[in-house]
Amino acid sequence: MYAVLLIAVVLRGSFAMPPADKDACDLYGAVGQTMELPFVYNRLANTDVLRWTHNGTIIFNREQTRVSVGKPEDVSKTGSLLLKNLKLSSGGWYQVTVRHPNRTLVTMWTGRLCAMDKVSQPRLGYICDLRTGFVNLSCDVANPHESFFSWTVDDVNLLGATKQTLNVSLDREKSFACRVRNRFSAERSDAVRPACKTPAATAATPSTLFCFTPKTIIAALAGVAALFLALLVVVAASCRRCGRKKTRKRVLGKGDLGMVSVRQQRSDIVPRGEPHC
Numbered sequence: 001m002y003a004v005l006l007i008a009v010v011l012r013g014s015f016a017m018p019p020a021d022k023d024a025c026d027l028y029g030a031v032g033q034t035m036e037l038p039f040v041y042n043r044l045a046n047t048d049v050l051r052w053t054h055n056g057t058i059i060f061n062r063e064q065t066r067v068s069v070g071k072p073e074d075v076s077k078t079g080s081l082l083l084k085n086l087k088l089s090s091g092g093w094y095q096v097t098v099r100h101p102n103r104t105l106v107t108m109w110t111g112r113l114c115a116m117d118k119v120s121q122p123r124l125g126y127i128c129d130l131r132t133g134f135v136n137l138s139c140d141v142a143n144p145h146e147s148f149f150s151w152t153v154d155d156v157n158l159l160g161a162t163k164q165t166l167n168v169s170l171d172r173e174k175s176f177a178c179r180v181r182n183r184f185s186a187e188r189s190d191a192v193r194p195a196c197k198t199p200a201a202t203a204a205t206p207s208t209l210f211c212f213t214p215k216t217i218i219a220a221l222a223g224v225a226a227l228f229l230a231l232l233v234v235v236a237a238s239c240r241r242c243g244r245k246k247t248r249k250r251v252l253g254k255g256d257l258g259m260v261s262v263r264q265q266r267s268d269i270v271p272r273g274e275p276h277c
């Protein structure tokens with residue numbers, strides 16, 4: 001019985017708490033910006049005790065015109081706080097209290113500030129799913145939190161497409177771009193025309209295939225170059241071996257059985273002939 005009551009009390013307590021989720025900010029500021037926290041108390045007197053806290057830590061305190069924490073110029077005549085050169089760590093809860101000299105509370109204000117970076121330019125990547133016939137586009141951005149996405153197909157806005165990924169049918173030979181926006185800025189990706197159906201690629205990988213973004217093209221070129229090198233090395237090695245065989249033939253000792261058997265096989269095919277490279 002008591003347990004039930006206790007749980008009910010705890011639940012009520014947690015519901016009464018200020019909303020702590022990410023989206024519940026009273027103010028938003030961009031990193032690098034200067035902003036003033038909107039607290040206005042027109043009857044602020046010199047004798048009042050004015051105190052600002054950030055995340056519970058006192059960052060400004062003034063009593064009888066004496067400033068013990070912070071700088072006098074950070075606070076306006078009406079008590080608002082000036083935040084210069086905002087950083088990500090400037091985010092969080094701010095509270096201001098004004099008290100009479102006898103410590104009774106006159107007024108207070110509490111607000112949550114969210115500080116955020118401007119968005120970076122997004123990169124459009126995609127994965128072709130040849131099995132289902134769809135291509136999964138994704139709008140990759142450094143910090144996707146609190147960002148809004150939109151998509152264009154051949155420069156026309158795609159209505160309703162507001163997610164970070166977009167799944168479209170493979171047979172649309174169109175050019176796609178995505179746009180990312182937060183409260184302070186917006187950036188657009190380069191336009192990308194997904195190239196999924198190359199016959200060679202289809203033969204090589206029947207189901208899923210990573211497509212040709214510049215990165216994969218470079219990787220593929222590097223792979224081809226590496227193969228070429230490997231081939232060169234093999235050819236060079238076999239030629240050298242072959243040359244060695246030629247010289248060894250003249251000075252053949254008793255030791256090298258492997259060499260002999262090879263030569264025997266060869267001479268079966270090409271009697272008395274020199275080995276060909």
Ligand SMILES: *[C@@H]1O[C@H](CO)[C@@H](O)[C@H](O)[C@H]1NC(C)=O
Pocket residue numbers: 054055088089090091092093
């Ligand atoms: C204040 O708290 C927020 C989270 O609520 C955090 O992002 C920020 O870095 C904190 N800043 C300081 C100076 O404690």
Ligand SMILES: *[C@@H]1O[C@H](CO)[C@@H](O)[C@H](O)[C@H]1NC(C)=O
Pocket residue numbers: 100101102103104
């Ligand atoms: C504190 O001071 C204010 C103004 O000086 C006065 O109005 C108030 O009644 C005082 N409160 C107490 C508890 O003394």
Ligand SMILES: *[C@@H]1O[C@H](CO)[C@@H](O)[C@H](O)[C@H]1NC(C)=O
Pocket residue numbers: 127136137138165167
């Ligand atoms: C699309 O691919 C991304 C990875 O690039 C993945 O996180 C996402 O879940 C995929 N979307 C769908 C709808 O499958």
Ligand SMILES: *[C@@H]1O[C@H](CO)[C@@H](O)[C@H](O)[C@H]1NC(C)=O
Pocket residue numbers: 129132134135136167168
């Ligand atoms: C894309 O959508 C199609 C049809 O709705 C579905 O079959 C396929 O699995 C989806 N692909 C991805 C990557 O979500």
